[in-house]
Amino acid sequence: MATTPQATSPENNPRVKAVFDDIRATRKTDFVNNMWRSLAFDPGLLETTWADVKRLMATETLLDPLTKEMIYIAVSIANGCSYCVHSHTAAARAKGMGSEQHAELLAIIGLAAKTNHLATGLQVPVDPVFDLGGPASPAGL
Amino acid sequence: MATTPQATSPENNPRVKAVFDDIRATRKTDFVNNMWRSLAFDPGLLETTWADVKRLMATETLLDPLTKEMIYIAVSIANGCSYCVHSHTAAARAKGMGSEQHAELLAIIGLAAKTNHLATGLQVPVDPVFDLGGPASPAGL
Amino acid sequence: MATTPQATSPENNPRVKAVFDDIRATRKTDFVNNMWRSLAFDPGLLETTWADVKRLMATETLLDPLTKEMIYIAVSIANGCSYCVHSHTAAARAKGMGSEQHAELLAIIGLAAKTNHLATGLQVPVDPVFDLGGPASPAGL
Amino acid sequence: MATTPQATSPENNPRVKAVFDDIRATRKTDFVNNMWRSLAFDPGLLETTWADVKRLMATETLLDPLTKEMIYIAVSIANGCSYCVHSHTAAARAKGMGSEQHAELLAIIGLAAKTNHLATGLQVPVDPVFDLGGPASPAGL
Amino acid sequence: MATTPQATSPENNPRVKAVFDDIRATRKTDFVNNMWRSLAFDPGLLETTWADVKRLMATETLLDPLTKEMIYIAVSIANGCSYCVHSHTAAARAKGMGSEQHAELLAIIGLAAKTNHLATGLQVPVDPVFDLGGPASPAGL
Amino acid sequence: MATTPQATSPENNPRVKAVFDDIRATRKTDFVNNMWRSLAFDPGLLETTWADVKRLMATETLLDPLTKEMIYIAVSIANGCSYCVHSHTAAARAKGMGSEQHAELLAIIGLAAKTNHLATGLQVPVDPVFDLGGPASPAGL
The missing domain is CATH 1.20.1290.10 (AhpD-like)
Structure with a gap:
């Protein structure tokens, strides 16, 4: 189609x-x-x-090629793009991602999705220390 | 709230x-x-x-700590979890992500979102070569 | 705002x-x-x-009022609607949802989100037995 | 299925x-x-x-039929509804959308998705001038 | 695939x-x-x-098995997971969900999605009474 | 933040x-x-x-400026980007969108979200006539 x-x-x-x-x-x-x-x-x-x-x-940029593909896969899964999940998983494999890395990538994506939904369900207020936009942002966290 | x-x-x-x-x-x-x-x-x-x-x-797992945080951020942005974006961006900075890496991470996420929407809008059929589920999957891609 | x-x-x-x-x-x-x-x-x-x-x-409809609110909360969380999560969680509490039910509701939503992302990441093919659209659908599953 | x-x-x-x-x-x-x-x-x-x-x-309503279909397509793509993307793209074409308009529609949707993800990743604070809910809303922007 | x-x-x-x-x-x-x-x-x-x-x-947990499946379906639809919608609809039917309940479930999910989008489009401010995080939360709503 | x-x-x-x-x-x-x-x-x-x-x-492109803003708003709402909804609603108003058009825009977005969720819940198979990718696509629909 x-x-x-x-x-x-x-x-x-x-x-x-x-x-x-x-x-x-x-x-x-x-x-x-x-x-x-x-x-x-x-x-x-x-x-x-x-x-x-x-x-x-x-x-060639700052991040290595395989890391970039894994980030791309993460976004594509969360956005539900079937084509993109297929094409970028193939690209990641071509760039060296083995089954164990693939499994860990999926585990992290699954965990993030779970805690995303928990945090949204709880409507957790953002800790002030996480705000970098103010006039007196912390040097470190 | x-x-x-x-x-x-x-x-x-x-x-x-x-x-x-x-x-x-x-x-x-x-x-x-x-x-x-x-x-x-x-x-x-x-x-x-x-x-x-x-x-x-x-x-300690296969993927390095900063890569894991960047994948977490990617999912959290795509799922629109404000709290998670704040907390995991702070975590990534604490693990060494500098501004240039942050900018590149966001650029890749933005690009992925764009092509996710294009592929869904076009309803691009998955190339058979991307399918790993069949009986005769290619050794490489 | x-x-x-x-x-x-x-x-x-x-x-x-x-x-x-x-x-x-x-x-x-x-x-x-x-x-x-x-x-x-x-x-x-x-x-x-x-x-x-x-x-x-x-x-009054087929489903009881609290079940309807929990379904509403589930959709609102997955769609990232902050206002709706707040208003329907308040409504569910007013209709009798206690803290333990709330926790279980969130746990199921979190689990569903996790397996949603896994299934999309794996691009799991739908089992033919799950298809009810054909001419000879099974009486039971 | x-x-x-x-x-x-x-x-x-x-x-x-x-x-x-x-x-x-x-x-x-x-x-x-x-x-x-x-x-x-x-x-x-x-x-x-x-x-x-x-x-x-x-x-017949305020917005013209083709504009309505294009808005429908935009929502359907962002929500990842494959069926809806197909049916409303067909409807838009039947109402006169040519290939150039289709390409521009997709380009705008792709750009919006990209900046949506950037704004969420940056957690950009809303400019007070964009708030219409207050008692003294601006006549113009 | x-x-x-x-x-x-x-x-x-x-x-x-x-x-x-x-x-x-x-x-x-x-x-x-x-x-x-x-x-x-x-x-x-x-x-x-x-x-x-x-x-x-x-x-066996607090919520009954069918309610849990309906919540799972709601999340899976909102997250656009085709496989999960199929498998959990089959599971809900196996646990007794008839066509009328299925139709009501879908109607509620559709309504929630509609008001989710309206509330996000309007950027409705959360009513203070919905906040349970403060020091003096209301006993009831 | x-x-x-x-x-x-x-x-x-x-x-x-x-x-x-x-x-x-x-x-x-x-x-x-x-x-x-x-x-x-x-x-x-x-x-x-x-x-x-x-x-x-x-x-200046094919689509008129207000239509483009309305498409942008539609995507931003579906993607849950609070900042983008605010900024592009302000932009649309500045380009002439009145309250009646705004209400109709939101009504269409809400309807699309509802039918998106229904179609995903029903897993409606795409009608072959909607496919433009084949070798013998219909001249009209």
């Missing part, structure tokens, strides 16, 4: 082809996954989305 | 005192934050919740 | 007064909580919302 | 038939989509749900 | 077999649903998850 | 000053709201976020 038509030959559009080529070159694989094929219905949206993903996820 | 009464002297209850003492000993601080004070209205719920948090977050 | 102006004397509007009067009569109290005062900026929205709430929550 | 049995001939029930007939007459089509077929397991729930949808979505 | 490999003979692992045996004994059925088969990729995660579910859902 | 320190004079940083100046020039007001002041802890995150918002929300 899909809400946009998937073109048979999306790369007939040169802007689409340029993005697909960059995906293949950046990831060193011929495979272009369905996310990009779906986005190809609008070259502008495809270009800006890929630019964002490339800048943060396919470029 | 809160949905449960917060006792003035919760540690008069020995089960509550035992948990609070363990929190203080485990974290090496006298500070017991409001989450535990709110949970103290029911010693059983307090005990099981702390046992879960201690086992995963205050014990 | 609020996104609509709260009138000083909302009951000067006869349609608002009629709803407020019905709330007071139905609930047998003079207290009209802020939800209805906020909705009073638009009498039509106030009327239809109260009609829905009255029909399901303030009328 | 489905959690309620779908009757082979739901319109044998006169209350179901009356709603289905009204759907067909209102929408000027013979097609009754699965949402209504699933709801038909309980004629009361079917009637009240259709009455709500008809009053707001199939009646 | 799935993000973890499902073993053909998971019970070759004695820890997995012990959990599966306990599920069968506790539920008095030979059927072990996919949730547990997916979790079997990590025996530790399987053990702790089943222990939690067994303690709250398969043990 | 806030999770990042808010500088007293953020514009001492020339990159922050450049963004704030552009916000003031683009919006034709001296007012810079707290979102940007909070983001100023990291000039890079501030720059990319403002660039995105400016390009879509403060530039």
